[in-house]
Amino acid sequence: MSADDLALALLVAACAAMRGAGLFVAGRLGADHPFVRWAASVAMATLAAFVTLAVVAPTGSLTLIPWQGRVAGFCAAMGVLAWRGGLFAPLMAGLAATLLVAMLV
Amino acid sequence: MDAPPGRGQHAGMSFRPACREALGVPALAMAATFLAFGAAVQAAGFGLGWAIAASLFVYGMPGQLVLLAALGTPGGALPAVAGAVAANARFVPMAVALAPWLGGGPRRFLALPFIAVTPWAMAMRRLPAVPVERRLAWFLGFGLTSWTVAGLSTLVGHLVAPLLDIWFLAALLFVNPLYFGLILASDLGQPFVRRAAILGVAAAPLAFVLPAAWALLGAGLVGGTLAFLWSRHVGR
Structure with missing residues:
Protein backbone atom coordinates (compact mmCIF):
# COMPACT_ATOMS: atom_id res chain seq x y z
CA MET A 1 0.00 0.00 0.00
CA SER A 2 1.44 3.37 -0.99
CA ALA A 3 1.64 6.33 1.40
CA ASP A 4 -1.17 8.05 -0.52
CA ASP A 5 -3.42 5.00 -0.18
CA LEU A 6 -2.55 4.71 3.51
CA ALA A 7 -3.41 8.38 4.06
CA LEU A 8 -6.77 7.86 2.38
CA ALA A 9 -7.46 4.72 4.44
CA LEU A 10 -6.64 6.56 7.67
CA LEU A 11 -8.91 9.45 6.72
CA VAL A 12 -11.75 7.07 5.84
CA ALA A 13 -11.39 5.38 9.24
CA ALA A 14 -11.29 8.72 11.07
CA CYS A 15 -14.39 10.03 9.29
CA ALA A 16 -16.32 6.84 10.05
CA ALA A 17 -15.23 7.10 13.70
CA MET A 18 -16.39 10.72 13.94
CA ARG A 19 -19.78 9.91 12.43
CA GLY A 20 -20.12 6.82 14.58
CA ALA A 21 -19.18 8.66 17.76
CA GLY A 22 -21.85 11.28 17.12
CA LEU A 23 -24.51 8.65 16.44
CA PHE A 24 -23.44 6.61 19.47
CA VAL A 25 -23.34 9.50 21.94
CA ALA A 26 -26.59 11.16 20.95
CA GLY A 27 -28.67 8.17 19.88
CA ARG A 28 -30.60 8.04 23.11
CA LEU A 29 -30.97 11.77 23.58
CA GLY A 30 -33.97 13.81 22.49
CA ALA A 31 -33.75 16.49 19.81
CA ASP A 32 -34.29 19.13 22.50
CA HIS A 33 -31.49 17.90 24.75
CA PRO A 34 -29.05 20.78 25.40
CA PHE A 35 -26.09 18.79 24.07
CA VAL A 36 -27.93 18.04 20.83
CA ARG A 37 -29.08 21.66 20.50
CA TRP A 38 -25.51 22.83 21.04
CA ALA A 39 -24.18 20.42 18.44
CA ALA A 40 -26.82 21.52 15.92
CA SER A 41 -25.93 25.13 16.59
CA VAL A 42 -22.22 24.45 16.07
CA ALA A 43 -22.89 22.54 12.84
CA MET A 44 -25.08 25.35 11.46
CA ALA A 45 -22.60 28.04 12.47
CA THR A 46 -19.82 26.03 10.81
CA LEU A 47 -21.89 25.91 7.63
CA ALA A 48 -22.49 29.68 7.79
CA ALA A 49 -18.76 30.30 8.31
CA PHE A 50 -17.96 27.99 5.38
CA VAL A 51 -20.29 29.92 3.06
CA THR A 52 -18.94 33.27 4.26
CA LEU A 53 -15.33 32.28 3.72
CA ALA A 54 -16.06 30.72 0.32
CA VAL A 55 -17.57 34.01 -0.85
CA VAL A 56 -15.32 36.54 0.89
CA ALA A 57 -11.95 34.84 1.38
CA PRO A 58 -11.77 31.48 -0.36
CA THR A 59 -8.77 29.23 -0.70
CA GLY A 60 -7.79 26.81 -3.46
CA SER A 61 -9.52 26.80 -6.84
CA LEU A 62 -12.22 29.25 -5.78
CA THR A 63 -9.63 32.04 -5.80
CA LEU A 64 -9.70 31.76 -9.59
CA ILE A 65 -13.13 33.38 -9.53
CA PRO A 66 -12.76 37.16 -9.00
CA TRP A 67 -14.34 38.42 -5.79
CA GLN A 68 -16.80 40.52 -7.78
CA GLY A 69 -18.10 37.34 -9.41
CA ARG A 70 -18.44 35.50 -6.11
CA VAL A 71 -20.25 38.39 -4.42
CA ALA A 72 -22.50 38.99 -7.44
CA GLY A 73 -23.39 35.30 -7.57
CA PHE A 74 -24.19 35.15 -3.89
CA CYS A 75 -26.31 38.33 -4.02
CA ALA A 76 -28.16 37.14 -7.12
CA ALA A 77 -28.95 33.80 -5.48
CA MET A 78 -30.25 35.48 -2.33
CA GLY A 79 -32.21 38.02 -4.36
CA VAL A 80 -34.00 35.36 -6.40
CA LEU A 81 -34.60 33.33 -3.23
CA ALA A 82 -36.30 36.34 -1.61
CA TRP A 83 -38.26 37.06 -4.80
CA ARG A 84 -39.41 33.61 -5.91
CA GLY A 85 -38.39 31.15 -3.22
CA GLY A 86 -37.36 27.57 -4.04
CA LEU A 87 -33.78 26.45 -4.57
CA PHE A 88 -33.32 25.72 -8.28
CA ALA A 89 -33.98 29.20 -9.69
CA PRO A 90 -31.86 30.95 -7.03
CA LEU A 91 -29.01 28.48 -7.57
CA MET A 92 -29.07 28.93 -11.34
CA ALA A 93 -29.31 32.73 -10.97
CA GLY A 94 -26.34 32.69 -8.62
CA LEU A 95 -24.23 30.56 -10.93
CA ALA A 96 -25.17 32.65 -13.97
CA ALA A 97 -24.33 35.92 -12.19
CA THR A 98 -21.02 34.47 -10.98
CA LEU A 99 -20.00 33.45 -14.50
CA LEU A 100 -21.25 36.65 -16.11
CA VAL A 101 -19.53 39.04 -13.73
CA ALA A 102 -16.35 36.96 -13.67
CA MET A 103 -16.16 37.16 -17.46
CA LEU A 104 -16.76 40.91 -17.47
CA VAL A 105 -14.19 41.76 -14.79
CA MET B 1 -61.21 -1.78 3.99
CA ASP B 2 -57.46 -1.56 3.39
CA ALA B 3 -55.14 -2.85 6.09
CA PRO B 4 -52.93 -0.22 7.71
CA PRO B 5 -49.45 -0.09 6.17
CA GLY B 6 -46.83 -2.27 7.82
CA ARG B 7 -43.41 -1.14 8.91
CA GLY B 8 -41.84 -1.93 5.52
CA GLN B 9 -44.60 -0.08 3.68
CA HIS B 10 -44.12 2.94 5.97
CA ALA B 11 -40.44 2.89 5.15
CA GLY B 12 -41.11 2.64 1.42
CA MET B 13 -43.51 5.59 1.63
CA SER B 14 -40.62 7.75 2.80
CA PHE B 15 -37.67 6.15 1.01
CA ARG B 16 -38.86 6.77 -2.55
CA PRO B 17 -39.98 10.40 -2.10
CA ALA B 18 -36.67 11.11 -0.37
CA CYS B 19 -34.80 9.60 -3.35
CA ARG B 20 -36.79 11.82 -5.70
CA GLU B 21 -36.12 14.90 -3.59
CA ALA B 22 -32.40 14.15 -3.52
CA LEU B 23 -32.38 13.99 -7.33
CA GLY B 24 -33.46 17.63 -7.58
CA VAL B 25 -31.39 20.67 -6.65
CA PRO B 26 -29.35 18.76 -4.03
CA ALA B 27 -28.12 16.40 -6.77
CA LEU B 28 -27.18 19.36 -8.92
CA ALA B 29 -25.05 20.84 -6.15
CA MET B 30 -23.51 17.47 -5.32
CA ALA B 31 -22.79 16.65 -8.95
CA ALA B 32 -21.08 19.96 -9.62
CA THR B 33 -18.84 19.68 -6.57
CA PHE B 34 -17.87 16.03 -6.96
CA LEU B 35 -17.36 16.37 -10.70
CA ALA B 36 -14.87 19.14 -9.95
CA PHE B 37 -13.21 16.93 -7.32
CA GLY B 38 -12.90 14.01 -9.74
CA ALA B 39 -11.23 16.30 -12.26
CA ALA B 40 -8.90 17.72 -9.59
CA VAL B 41 -7.82 14.21 -8.57
CA GLN B 42 -7.07 13.32 -12.16
CA ALA B 43 -5.07 16.53 -12.59
CA ALA B 44 -3.07 15.68 -9.45
CA GLY B 45 -2.10 12.32 -10.95
CA PHE B 46 -4.17 9.99 -8.75
CA GLY B 47 -6.13 7.08 -10.18
CA LEU B 48 -9.85 6.65 -10.63
CA GLY B 49 -10.09 4.16 -7.76
CA TRP B 50 -8.50 6.62 -5.35
CA ALA B 51 -10.89 9.36 -6.46
CA ILE B 52 -14.01 7.23 -6.04
CA ALA B 53 -12.85 5.81 -2.71
CA ALA B 54 -12.24 9.33 -1.42
CA SER B 55 -15.67 10.53 -2.54
CA LEU B 56 -17.65 7.55 -1.29
CA PHE B 57 -15.85 6.69 1.93
CA VAL B 58 -14.60 10.08 3.11
CA TYR B 59 -17.68 11.81 1.65
CA GLY B 60 -16.78 15.19 3.09
CA MET B 61 -15.51 17.66 0.53
CA PRO B 62 -13.36 19.96 2.73
CA GLY B 63 -11.40 16.98 4.06
CA GLN B 64 -11.11 15.47 0.58
CA LEU B 65 -9.70 18.69 -0.82
CA VAL B 66 -7.32 19.18 2.11
CA LEU B 67 -5.99 15.63 1.72
CA LEU B 68 -5.57 16.00 -2.03
CA ALA B 69 -3.71 19.29 -1.66
CA ALA B 70 -1.55 18.12 1.25
CA LEU B 71 -0.46 14.85 -0.37
CA GLY B 72 1.19 16.85 -3.11
CA THR B 73 3.42 18.74 -0.67
CA PRO B 74 6.44 17.63 1.36
CA GLY B 75 5.81 16.51 4.93
CA GLY B 76 4.38 13.02 4.62
CA ALA B 77 0.98 11.44 4.90
CA LEU B 78 0.28 11.92 8.61
CA PRO B 79 0.12 15.75 8.58
CA ALA B 80 -2.09 15.48 5.50
CA VAL B 81 -4.46 13.13 7.32
CA ALA B 82 -4.50 15.30 10.46
CA GLY B 83 -5.42 18.37 8.43
CA ALA B 84 -8.15 16.51 6.56
CA VAL B 85 -9.60 15.06 9.78
CA ALA B 86 -9.74 18.54 11.31
CA ALA B 87 -11.43 19.88 8.18
CA ASN B 88 -14.11 17.18 8.45
CA ALA B 89 -14.46 17.30 12.24
CA ARG B 90 -17.87 18.89 11.79
CA PHE B 91 -19.12 15.31 11.27
CA VAL B 92 -19.25 14.95 15.06
CA PRO B 93 -21.70 17.77 15.82
CA MET B 94 -23.67 16.93 12.66
CA ALA B 95 -24.08 13.29 13.71
CA VAL B 96 -24.97 14.33 17.27
CA ALA B 97 -27.64 16.71 15.97
CA LEU B 98 -29.01 14.11 13.55
CA ALA B 99 -29.01 11.04 15.81
CA PRO B 100 -32.16 11.82 17.84
CA TRP B 101 -34.17 12.07 14.62
CA LEU B 102 -33.13 8.58 13.47
CA GLY B 103 -34.45 6.62 16.44
CA GLY B 104 -32.68 5.10 19.41
CA GLY B 105 -32.01 1.57 18.12
CA PRO B 106 -28.91 0.23 16.41
CA ARG B 107 -30.56 0.68 12.99
CA ARG B 108 -29.61 4.33 13.14
CA PHE B 109 -26.03 3.27 12.36
CA LEU B 110 -27.22 2.40 8.83
CA ALA B 111 -27.13 6.15 8.27
CA LEU B 112 -23.44 6.40 9.15
CA PRO B 113 -21.92 6.43 5.63
CA PHE B 114 -24.37 9.05 4.40
CA ILE B 115 -23.83 11.76 7.01
CA ALA B 116 -22.54 14.74 5.06
CA VAL B 117 -23.56 18.37 4.80
CA THR B 118 -26.13 18.05 2.00
CA PRO B 119 -28.18 15.15 3.47
CA TRP B 120 -27.73 16.54 6.98
CA ALA B 121 -28.94 20.03 6.09
CA MET B 122 -31.97 18.70 4.23
CA ALA B 123 -32.71 16.19 7.00
CA MET B 124 -32.74 18.92 9.64
CA ARG B 125 -35.37 20.72 7.54
CA ARG B 126 -37.52 17.73 6.64
CA LEU B 127 -37.33 15.19 9.50
CA PRO B 128 -39.29 17.17 12.11
CA ALA B 129 -42.33 16.92 9.80
CA VAL B 130 -41.81 13.22 8.92
CA PRO B 131 -43.60 10.64 11.12
CA VAL B 132 -41.19 9.05 13.61
CA GLU B 133 -41.35 5.56 12.08
CA ARG B 134 -40.43 6.90 8.62
CA ARG B 135 -37.52 9.15 9.51
CA LEU B 136 -34.70 6.63 9.13
CA ALA B 137 -36.09 5.46 5.77
CA TRP B 138 -36.32 9.07 4.61
CA PHE B 139 -32.71 9.73 5.53
CA LEU B 140 -31.49 6.49 3.95
CA GLY B 141 -33.33 7.29 0.72
CA PHE B 142 -31.98 10.81 0.53
CA GLY B 143 -28.52 9.82 1.70
CA LEU B 144 -28.09 6.82 -0.58
CA THR B 145 -29.20 8.84 -3.60
CA SER B 146 -26.85 11.74 -2.80
CA TRP B 147 -24.01 9.30 -2.15
CA THR B 148 -24.59 7.59 -5.51
CA VAL B 149 -24.66 10.94 -7.29
CA ALA B 150 -21.38 11.87 -5.60
CA GLY B 151 -19.69 8.65 -6.76
CA LEU B 152 -20.96 8.87 -10.34
CA SER B 153 -20.03 12.55 -10.59
CA THR B 154 -16.52 11.80 -9.37
CA LEU B 155 -16.23 9.10 -12.02
CA VAL B 156 -17.38 11.48 -14.75
CA GLY B 157 -15.13 14.28 -13.49
CA HIS B 158 -12.10 12.01 -13.51
CA LEU B 159 -12.86 10.82 -17.04
CA VAL B 160 -13.58 14.21 -18.60
CA ALA B 161 -10.93 16.19 -16.68
CA PRO B 162 -8.65 16.73 -19.70
CA LEU B 163 -11.55 18.43 -21.49
CA LEU B 164 -12.37 20.91 -18.72
CA ASP B 165 -10.92 24.34 -18.13
CA ILE B 166 -9.66 25.00 -14.58
CA TRP B 167 -11.75 28.14 -14.44
CA PHE B 168 -14.88 26.12 -15.25
CA LEU B 169 -14.03 23.70 -12.44
CA ALA B 170 -13.71 26.60 -10.00
CA ALA B 171 -17.19 27.77 -11.01
CA LEU B 172 -18.53 24.26 -10.39
CA LEU B 173 -16.96 24.23 -6.92
CA PHE B 174 -18.68 27.54 -6.16
CA VAL B 175 -22.08 25.88 -6.63
CA ASN B 176 -21.51 24.17 -3.28
CA PRO B 177 -21.31 27.28 -1.03
CA LEU B 178 -24.09 28.90 -3.03
CA TYR B 179 -26.33 25.91 -2.34
CA PHE B 180 -25.50 25.80 1.36
CA GLY B 181 -26.06 29.55 1.60
CA LEU B 182 -29.50 29.12 0.07
CA ILE B 183 -30.40 26.32 2.48
CA LEU B 184 -29.40 28.44 5.45
CA ALA B 185 -31.15 31.54 4.10
CA SER B 186 -34.34 29.56 3.51
CA ASP B 187 -34.45 28.64 7.18
Whole structure:
Protein backbone atom coordinates (compact mmCIF):
# COMPACT_ATOMS: atom_id res chain seq x y z
CA MET A 1 0.00 0.00 0.00
CA SER A 2 1.44 3.37 -0.99
CA ALA A 3 1.64 6.33 1.40
CA ASP A 4 -1.17 8.05 -0.52
CA ASP A 5 -3.42 5.00 -0.18
CA LEU A 6 -2.55 4.71 3.51
CA ALA A 7 -3.41 8.38 4.06
CA LEU A 8 -6.77 7.86 2.38
CA ALA A 9 -7.46 4.72 4.44
CA LEU A 10 -6.64 6.56 7.67
CA LEU A 11 -8.91 9.45 6.72
CA VAL A 12 -11.75 7.07 5.84
CA ALA A 13 -11.39 5.38 9.24
CA ALA A 14 -11.29 8.72 11.07
CA CYS A 15 -14.39 10.03 9.29
CA ALA A 16 -16.32 6.84 10.05
CA ALA A 17 -15.23 7.10 13.70
CA MET A 18 -16.39 10.72 13.94
CA ARG A 19 -19.78 9.91 12.43
CA GLY A 20 -20.12 6.82 14.58
CA ALA A 21 -19.18 8.66 17.76
CA GLY A 22 -21.85 11.28 17.12
CA LEU A 23 -24.51 8.65 16.44
CA PHE A 24 -23.44 6.61 19.47
CA VAL A 25 -23.34 9.50 21.94
CA ALA A 26 -26.59 11.16 20.95
CA GLY A 27 -28.67 8.17 19.88
CA ARG A 28 -30.60 8.04 23.11
CA LEU A 29 -30.97 11.77 23.58
CA GLY A 30 -33.97 13.81 22.49
CA ALA A 31 -33.75 16.49 19.81
CA ASP A 32 -34.29 19.13 22.50
CA HIS A 33 -31.49 17.90 24.75
CA PRO A 34 -29.05 20.78 25.40
CA PHE A 35 -26.09 18.79 24.07
CA VAL A 36 -27.93 18.04 20.83
CA ARG A 37 -29.08 21.66 20.50
CA TRP A 38 -25.51 22.83 21.04
CA ALA A 39 -24.18 20.42 18.44
CA ALA A 40 -26.82 21.52 15.92
CA SER A 41 -25.93 25.13 16.59
CA VAL A 42 -22.22 24.45 16.07
CA ALA A 43 -22.89 22.54 12.84
CA MET A 44 -25.08 25.35 11.46
CA ALA A 45 -22.60 28.04 12.47
CA THR A 46 -19.82 26.03 10.81
CA LEU A 47 -21.89 25.91 7.63
CA ALA A 48 -22.49 29.68 7.79
CA ALA A 49 -18.76 30.30 8.31
CA PHE A 50 -17.96 27.99 5.38
CA VAL A 51 -20.29 29.92 3.06
CA THR A 52 -18.94 33.27 4.26
CA LEU A 53 -15.33 32.28 3.72
CA ALA A 54 -16.06 30.72 0.32
CA VAL A 55 -17.57 34.01 -0.85
CA VAL A 56 -15.32 36.54 0.89
CA ALA A 57 -11.95 34.84 1.38
CA PRO A 58 -11.77 31.48 -0.36
CA THR A 59 -8.77 29.23 -0.70
CA GLY A 60 -7.79 26.81 -3.46
CA SER A 61 -9.52 26.80 -6.84
CA LEU A 62 -12.22 29.25 -5.78
CA THR A 63 -9.63 32.04 -5.80
CA LEU A 64 -9.70 31.76 -9.59
CA ILE A 65 -13.13 33.38 -9.53
CA PRO A 66 -12.76 37.16 -9.00
CA TRP A 67 -14.34 38.42 -5.79
CA GLN A 68 -16.80 40.52 -7.78
CA GLY A 69 -18.10 37.34 -9.41
CA ARG A 70 -18.44 35.50 -6.11
CA VAL A 71 -20.25 38.39 -4.42
CA ALA A 72 -22.50 38.99 -7.44
CA GLY A 73 -23.39 35.30 -7.57
CA PHE A 74 -24.19 35.15 -3.89
CA CYS A 75 -26.31 38.33 -4.02
CA ALA A 76 -28.16 37.14 -7.12
CA ALA A 77 -28.95 33.80 -5.48
CA MET A 78 -30.25 35.48 -2.33
CA GLY A 79 -32.21 38.02 -4.36
CA VAL A 80 -34.00 35.36 -6.40
CA LEU A 81 -34.60 33.33 -3.23
CA ALA A 82 -36.30 36.34 -1.61
CA TRP A 83 -38.26 37.06 -4.80
CA ARG A 84 -39.41 33.61 -5.91
CA GLY A 85 -38.39 31.15 -3.22
CA GLY A 86 -37.36 27.57 -4.04
CA LEU A 87 -33.78 26.45 -4.57
CA PHE A 88 -33.32 25.72 -8.28
CA ALA A 89 -33.98 29.20 -9.69
CA PRO A 90 -31.86 30.95 -7.03
CA LEU A 91 -29.01 28.48 -7.57
CA MET A 92 -29.07 28.93 -11.34
CA ALA A 93 -29.31 32.73 -10.97
CA GLY A 94 -26.34 32.69 -8.62
CA LEU A 95 -24.23 30.56 -10.93
CA ALA A 96 -25.17 32.65 -13.97
CA ALA A 97 -24.33 35.92 -12.19
CA THR A 98 -21.02 34.47 -10.98
CA LEU A 99 -20.00 33.45 -14.50
CA LEU A 100 -21.25 36.65 -16.11
CA VAL A 101 -19.53 39.04 -13.73
CA ALA A 102 -16.35 36.96 -13.67
CA MET A 103 -16.16 37.16 -17.46
CA LEU A 104 -16.76 40.91 -17.47
CA VAL A 105 -14.19 41.76 -14.79
CA MET B 1 -61.21 -1.78 3.99
CA ASP B 2 -57.46 -1.56 3.39
CA ALA B 3 -55.14 -2.85 6.09
CA PRO B 4 -52.93 -0.22 7.71
CA PRO B 5 -49.45 -0.09 6.17
CA GLY B 6 -46.83 -2.27 7.82
CA ARG B 7 -43.41 -1.14 8.91
CA GLY B 8 -41.84 -1.93 5.52
CA GLN B 9 -44.60 -0.08 3.68
CA HIS B 10 -44.12 2.94 5.97
CA ALA B 11 -40.44 2.89 5.15
CA GLY B 12 -41.11 2.64 1.42
CA MET B 13 -43.51 5.59 1.63
CA SER B 14 -40.62 7.75 2.80
CA PHE B 15 -37.67 6.15 1.01
CA ARG B 16 -38.86 6.77 -2.55
CA PRO B 17 -39.98 10.40 -2.10
CA ALA B 18 -36.67 11.11 -0.37
CA CYS B 19 -34.80 9.60 -3.35
CA ARG B 20 -36.79 11.82 -5.70
CA GLU B 21 -36.12 14.90 -3.59
CA ALA B 22 -32.40 14.15 -3.52
CA LEU B 23 -32.38 13.99 -7.33
CA GLY B 24 -33.46 17.63 -7.58
CA VAL B 25 -31.39 20.67 -6.65
CA PRO B 26 -29.35 18.76 -4.03
CA ALA B 27 -28.12 16.40 -6.77
CA LEU B 28 -27.18 19.36 -8.92
CA ALA B 29 -25.05 20.84 -6.15
CA MET B 30 -23.51 17.47 -5.32
CA ALA B 31 -22.79 16.65 -8.95
CA ALA B 32 -21.08 19.96 -9.62
CA THR B 33 -18.84 19.68 -6.57
CA PHE B 34 -17.87 16.03 -6.96
CA LEU B 35 -17.36 16.37 -10.70
CA ALA B 36 -14.87 19.14 -9.95
CA PHE B 37 -13.21 16.93 -7.32
CA GLY B 38 -12.90 14.01 -9.74
CA ALA B 39 -11.23 16.30 -12.26
CA ALA B 40 -8.90 17.72 -9.59
CA VAL B 41 -7.82 14.21 -8.57
CA GLN B 42 -7.07 13.32 -12.16
CA ALA B 43 -5.07 16.53 -12.59
CA ALA B 44 -3.07 15.68 -9.45
CA GLY B 45 -2.10 12.32 -10.95
CA PHE B 46 -4.17 9.99 -8.75
CA GLY B 47 -6.13 7.08 -10.18
CA LEU B 48 -9.85 6.65 -10.63
CA GLY B 49 -10.09 4.16 -7.76
CA TRP B 50 -8.50 6.62 -5.35
CA ALA B 51 -10.89 9.36 -6.46
CA ILE B 52 -14.01 7.23 -6.04
CA ALA B 53 -12.85 5.81 -2.71
CA ALA B 54 -12.24 9.33 -1.42
CA SER B 55 -15.67 10.53 -2.54
CA LEU B 56 -17.65 7.55 -1.29
CA PHE B 57 -15.85 6.69 1.93
CA VAL B 58 -14.60 10.08 3.11
CA TYR B 59 -17.68 11.81 1.65
CA GLY B 60 -16.78 15.19 3.09
CA MET B 61 -15.51 17.66 0.53
CA PRO B 62 -13.36 19.96 2.73
CA GLY B 63 -11.40 16.98 4.06
CA GLN B 64 -11.11 15.47 0.58
CA LEU B 65 -9.70 18.69 -0.82
CA VAL B 66 -7.32 19.18 2.11
CA LEU B 67 -5.99 15.63 1.72
CA LEU B 68 -5.57 16.00 -2.03
CA ALA B 69 -3.71 19.29 -1.66
CA ALA B 70 -1.55 18.12 1.25
CA LEU B 71 -0.46 14.85 -0.37
CA GLY B 72 1.19 16.85 -3.11
CA THR B 73 3.42 18.74 -0.67
CA PRO B 74 6.44 17.63 1.36
CA GLY B 75 5.81 16.51 4.93
CA GLY B 76 4.38 13.02 4.62
CA ALA B 77 0.98 11.44 4.90
CA LEU B 78 0.28 11.92 8.61
CA PRO B 79 0.12 15.75 8.58
CA ALA B 80 -2.09 15.48 5.50
CA VAL B 81 -4.46 13.13 7.32
CA ALA B 82 -4.50 15.30 10.46
CA GLY B 83 -5.42 18.37 8.43
CA ALA B 84 -8.15 16.51 6.56
CA VAL B 85 -9.60 15.06 9.78
CA ALA B 86 -9.74 18.54 11.31
CA ALA B 87 -11.43 19.88 8.18
CA ASN B 88 -14.11 17.18 8.45
CA ALA B 89 -14.46 17.30 12.24
CA ARG B 90 -17.87 18.89 11.79
CA PHE B 91 -19.12 15.31 11.27
CA VAL B 92 -19.25 14.95 15.06
CA PRO B 93 -21.70 17.77 15.82
CA MET B 94 -23.67 16.93 12.66
CA ALA B 95 -24.08 13.29 13.71
CA VAL B 96 -24.97 14.33 17.27
CA ALA B 97 -27.64 16.71 15.97
CA LEU B 98 -29.01 14.11 13.55
CA ALA B 99 -29.01 11.04 15.81
CA PRO B 100 -32.16 11.82 17.84
CA TRP B 101 -34.17 12.07 14.62
CA LEU B 102 -33.13 8.58 13.47
CA GLY B 103 -34.45 6.62 16.44
CA GLY B 104 -32.68 5.10 19.41
CA GLY B 105 -32.01 1.57 18.12
CA PRO B 106 -28.91 0.23 16.41
CA ARG B 107 -30.56 0.68 12.99
CA ARG B 108 -29.61 4.33 13.14
CA PHE B 109 -26.03 3.27 12.36
CA LEU B 110 -27.22 2.40 8.83
CA ALA B 111 -27.13 6.15 8.27
CA LEU B 112 -23.44 6.40 9.15
CA PRO B 113 -21.92 6.43 5.63
CA PHE B 114 -24.37 9.05 4.40
CA ILE B 115 -23.83 11.76 7.01
CA ALA B 116 -22.54 14.74 5.06
CA VAL B 117 -23.56 18.37 4.80
CA THR B 118 -26.13 18.05 2.00
CA PRO B 119 -28.18 15.15 3.47
CA TRP B 120 -27.73 16.54 6.98
CA ALA B 121 -28.94 20.03 6.09
CA MET B 122 -31.97 18.70 4.23
CA ALA B 123 -32.71 16.19 7.00
CA MET B 124 -32.74 18.92 9.64
CA ARG B 125 -35.37 20.72 7.54
CA ARG B 126 -37.52 17.73 6.64
CA LEU B 127 -37.33 15.19 9.50
CA PRO B 128 -39.29 17.17 12.11
CA ALA B 129 -42.33 16.92 9.80
CA VAL B 130 -41.81 13.22 8.92
CA PRO B 131 -43.60 10.64 11.12
CA VAL B 132 -41.19 9.05 13.61
CA GLU B 133 -41.35 5.56 12.08
CA ARG B 134 -40.43 6.90 8.62
CA ARG B 135 -37.52 9.15 9.51
CA LEU B 136 -34.70 6.63 9.13
CA ALA B 137 -36.09 5.46 5.77
CA TRP B 138 -36.32 9.07 4.61
CA PHE B 139 -32.71 9.73 5.53
CA LEU B 140 -31.49 6.49 3.95
CA GLY B 141 -33.33 7.29 0.72
CA PHE B 142 -31.98 10.81 0.53
CA GLY B 143 -28.52 9.82 1.70
CA LEU B 144 -28.09 6.82 -0.58
CA THR B 145 -29.20 8.84 -3.60
CA SER B 146 -26.85 11.74 -2.80
CA TRP B 147 -24.01 9.30 -2.15
CA THR B 148 -24.59 7.59 -5.51
CA VAL B 149 -24.66 10.94 -7.29
CA ALA B 150 -21.38 11.87 -5.60
CA GLY B 151 -19.69 8.65 -6.76
CA LEU B 152 -20.96 8.87 -10.34
CA SER B 153 -20.03 12.55 -10.59
CA THR B 154 -16.52 11.80 -9.37
CA LEU B 155 -16.23 9.10 -12.02
CA VAL B 156 -17.38 11.48 -14.75
CA GLY B 157 -15.13 14.28 -13.49
CA HIS B 158 -12.10 12.01 -13.51
CA LEU B 159 -12.86 10.82 -17.04
CA VAL B 160 -13.58 14.21 -18.60
CA ALA B 161 -10.93 16.19 -16.68
CA PRO B 162 -8.65 16.73 -19.70
CA LEU B 163 -11.55 18.43 -21.49
CA LEU B 164 -12.37 20.91 -18.72
CA ASP B 165 -10.92 24.34 -18.13
CA ILE B 166 -9.66 25.00 -14.58
CA TRP B 167 -11.75 28.14 -14.44
CA PHE B 168 -14.88 26.12 -15.25
CA LEU B 169 -14.03 23.70 -12.44
CA ALA B 170 -13.71 26.60 -10.00
CA ALA B 171 -17.19 27.77 -11.01
CA LEU B 172 -18.53 24.26 -10.39
CA LEU B 173 -16.96 24.23 -6.92
CA PHE B 174 -18.68 27.54 -6.16
CA VAL B 175 -22.08 25.88 -6.63
CA ASN B 176 -21.51 24.17 -3.28
CA PRO B 177 -21.31 27.28 -1.03
CA LEU B 178 -24.09 28.90 -3.03
CA TYR B 179 -26.33 25.91 -2.34
CA PHE B 180 -25.50 25.80 1.36
CA GLY B 181 -26.06 29.55 1.60
CA LEU B 182 -29.50 29.12 0.07
CA ILE B 183 -30.40 26.32 2.48
CA LEU B 184 -29.40 28.44 5.45
CA ALA B 185 -31.15 31.54 4.10
CA SER B 186 -34.34 29.56 3.51
CA ASP B 187 -34.45 28.64 7.18
CA LEU B 188 -33.65 32.06 8.64
CA GLY B 189 -37.27 32.34 9.76
CA GLN B 190 -36.41 29.91 12.58
CA PRO B 191 -34.81 31.89 15.44
CA PHE B 192 -32.48 28.99 16.30
CA VAL B 193 -31.11 28.82 12.75
CA ARG B 194 -30.98 32.61 12.43
CA ARG B 195 -28.82 32.98 15.53
CA ALA B 196 -26.45 30.21 14.45
CA ALA B 197 -26.14 31.70 10.96
CA ILE B 198 -25.54 35.26 12.20
CA LEU B 199 -22.91 34.22 14.72
CA GLY B 200 -21.34 31.75 12.29
CA VAL B 201 -20.88 34.59 9.80
CA ALA B 202 -19.58 36.87 12.58
CA ALA B 203 -17.08 34.22 13.72
CA ALA B 204 -15.80 33.51 10.20
CA PRO B 205 -12.90 36.02 10.51
CA LEU B 206 -11.43 33.76 13.21
CA ALA B 207 -10.34 31.61 10.28
CA PHE B 208 -7.64 34.20 9.56
CA VAL B 209 -5.96 33.68 12.93
CA LEU B 210 -6.46 29.94 13.45
CA PRO B 211 -4.36 27.18 11.85
CA ALA B 212 -5.83 26.54 8.40
CA ALA B 213 -7.00 22.99 9.12
CA TRP B 214 -8.88 24.06 12.25
CA ALA B 215 -10.15 27.40 10.94
CA LEU B 216 -13.63 26.34 9.91
CA LEU B 217 -14.38 24.18 12.91
CA GLY B 218 -12.95 26.84 15.26
CA ALA B 219 -15.22 29.50 13.80
CA GLY B 220 -18.18 27.12 14.00
CA LEU B 221 -17.44 26.17 17.60
CA VAL B 222 -17.22 29.80 18.73
CA GLY B 223 -20.17 31.03 16.68
CA GLY B 224 -22.33 27.99 17.41
CA THR B 225 -21.64 28.01 21.14
CA LEU B 226 -22.48 31.72 21.37
CA ALA B 227 -25.67 31.11 19.36
CA PHE B 228 -26.60 28.23 21.67
CA LEU B 229 -26.07 30.42 24.74
CA TRP B 230 -28.09 33.20 23.11
CA SER B 231 -30.97 30.78 22.48
CA ARG B 232 -30.85 29.54 26.06
CA HIS B 233 -30.82 33.12 27.32
CA VAL B 234 -33.97 34.04 25.42
CA GLY B 235 -35.57 30.71 26.30
CA ARG B 236 -35.94 28.98 22.89
